[in-house]
Amino acid sequence: MPTNNREQPQKEHLRRAMRGLAGRMSADFGASSPLGDSLTKGGLREEDTVAAFRPYLPARYSMVKGVVINSAGEESMPQDVIIFDTNAIPTALGGGNTRAVPVEGVVGVVQIKSQATSGQIKSAVANLASAKRLLSSEPRYGYAPAGSHQTSMQSTSASFFSGALFLSKRGKIETLASSYANAVLGVDRRERCDALCIVDKLAVLWGNPSEGSGVHFCFRGEQAETPLIIDARQDTLLFFYLTLMEHLANWITPPVRWMPYAFGPGSAGTRSPVEFKYGYWFDENDPPKWAPNGGQ
Known part of the structure; x- marks a missing residue:
């Protein structure tokens, strides 16, 4: 007969894994600090983060650095990490370190920065918005990966996940949180950043407080009322990751029209x-x- 002392560790496997991942990211950042704020350091920061996150994403998703493009010929600002669905598009276009990814295959974009400042936060929010606005707002239909409980086909016009990940901070947490809230509330609802993480310091998601007392999470910023500031400390990366996974679980892939890209x-x-x-x-x-x- 199993004993109760195994139940609690099993419940916290993911929580411990994210805490461990946050620790490795901080250690990698510390190792790259002597490089200064150079392009080399930025590349290492992004590569290390992608390598660290890879085991925690389903195999169907790939991650590259590049720009998001659409069939109208528009493109986003450079994205540190683009997460795309290899079931929708076979590979990213282009070569080298920077790729062009058709927006129909994108499921997430992430900005990864060394240090959170008010200026860097505002810049990250604007950068992410430039990618999210490229996806058509026309309704699309299908079954989400986690939609086995649904009895009929679903529809959505929601955009993909976007997140800002910072490995350290400069300034007061309250000031940084306010800067982020003002920035995300200042862009179009559909272009909102869905999650902010300052590793081991702060997580800001979204919530709907009008639903009643207690915490009412909303993983999509475009469908939420206001930013939800969480003093999560060691669990900041966990909340960031859970928001991303909720997006992936509920994502309905848009149709890809390849002729305009060719x-x-x-x-x-x-x-x-x-x-x-x-x-x-x-x-x-x-x-x-x-x-x-x-x-x-």
């Missing part, structure tokens, strides 16, 4: 996207109505 905007319509000669085959003895001269 031939440019407008190529998905009735006009020809190609610049070479082409023709449709038909039986001249029994021509269809769309044939030259209307099949006459």
